[in-house]
Amino acid sequence: MTRKAPKQTGAHQKQLDILAPTCAVYELRAELEQRQEKFDIIVGDLADPVEGGPCYQLYTQSFYENIVKPKLDDTGIFVTQAGPAGVFTHKEVFSSIYNTIKQVFKYVLAYTAHVPSFADTWGWVMASDQPFCLDAGKMDKKIAERIEGELLYLNGALFFSSTILNKTITKTLKNESHVYTEDDASPKNVFIMGGGEESAVTKVLRHKSREKIVMRDIDQEVVDLCKKHLIANHEAFRNKKLNLVINDAKAELEQRQEKFDIIVGDLVDPVEGGPCYQLYTQSFYEISLNLSLMTLGQSIEDCHALKREIEKMIQDKSNMVQI
Numbered sequence: 001m002t003r004k005a006p007k008q009t010g011a012h013q014k015q016l017d018i019l020a021p022t023c024a025v026y027e028l029r030a031e032l033e034q035r036q037e038k039f040d041i042i043v044g045d046l047a048d049p050v051e052g053g054p055c056y057q058l059y060t061q062s063f064y065e066n067i068v069k070p071k072l073d074d075t076g077i078f079v080t081q082a083g084p085a086g087v088f089t090h091k092e093v094f095s096s097i098y099n100t101i102k103q104v105f106k107y108v109l110a111y112t113a114h115v116p117s118f119a120d121t122w123g124w125v126m127a128s129d130q131p132f133c134l135d136a137g138k139m140d141k142k143i144a145e146r147i148e149g150e151l152l153y154l155n156g157a158l159f160f161s162s163t164i165l166n167k168t169i170t171k172t173l174k175n176e177s178h179v180y181t182e183d184d185a186s187p188k189n190v191f192i193m194g195g196g197e198e199s200a201v202t203k204v205l206r207h208k209s210r211e212k213i214v215m216r217d218i219d220q221e222v223v224d225l226c227k228k229h230l231i232a233n234h235e236a237f238r239n240k241k242l243n244l245v246i247n248d249a250k251a252e253l254e255q256r257q258e259k260f261d262i263i264v265g266d267l268v269d270p271v272e273g274g275p276c277y278q279l280y281t282q283s284f285y286e287i288s289l290n291l292s293l294m295t296l297g298q299s300i301e302d303c304h305a306l307k308r309e310i311e312k313m314i315q316d317k318s319n320m321v322q323i
Contacts, residue, residue: 083123199233
């Protein structure tokens with residue numbers, strides 16, 4: 001959901017309306033578009049813009065240009081977390097986020113801080129059409145006016161120093177050319193292993209950006225029965241984007257020359273000796289899937305494997321606590 005932070009009050013304080021986007025992509029876009037008021041600050045505290053991920057579209061140039069900026073006051077500030085910003089990690093998303101925002105706002109400032117729990121330096125980007133005040137003394141004065149008590153960590157000098165980046169990162173930001181766009185946000189080509197009843201295809205087709213769907217199922221009889229009796233999926237069977245192939249998934253992937261943005265595994269469980277066991281093996285993932293995935297493609301099976309690893313880690317920690 002979207003939440004509005006409490007306003008700061010006081011004789012010398014300017015009231016700040018802060019919109020913190022912590023909701024899903026479409027809910028947030030709708031929320032910003034529907035609101036009539038403008039904000040002094042909009043904060044982006046979102047997951048990194050992994051291609052095909054839930055927040056990718058909230059880092060695109062069009063989102064900043066058409067949704068965020070129009071909702072800021074003339075002197076408003078937009079600030080977002082921008083992912084890892086270490087010497088070895090700053091090219092993952094940090095430099096691209098910075099360059100994308102630079103296409104929209106007149107003044108853009110990148111700053112970093114070491115986050116021990118992340119085991120890396122982390123980056124943020126602040127942007128406005130008005131210049132920033134980076135005078136440490138003035139910042140200390142404003143902090144004293146607006147904050148009751150004393151901050152344990154932040155002061156003007158520290159914030160100013162966080163904007164001084166090392167030579168490697170400064171050079172990368174200067175030369176970065178990549179901009180996040182809507183065109184990159186949605187995977188277009190999908191390969192489905194199994195799924196003869198077409199439920200997976202039906203769900204994939206909900207995303208209008210999908211241009212080509214190759215579905216491979218080995219059982220013609222099952223496919224024919226589903227075509228005849230599963231009324232809910234009739235539209236999927238008739239869709240022109242679908243290329244239905246009766247073949248072994250492994251052989252089909254190895255024979256095809258093209259690569260896919262997403263590979264979906266909608267298969268029966270890997271019962272030893274069963275028809276799909278080999279499609280769950282490490283060698284299949286390493287060889288067949290890697291050969292068929294785009295560089296930034298993703299396998300749903302890989303996501304499931306990651307989920308299982310996380311669940312195992314949680315269980316291991318739980319057992320340690322019990323001991």
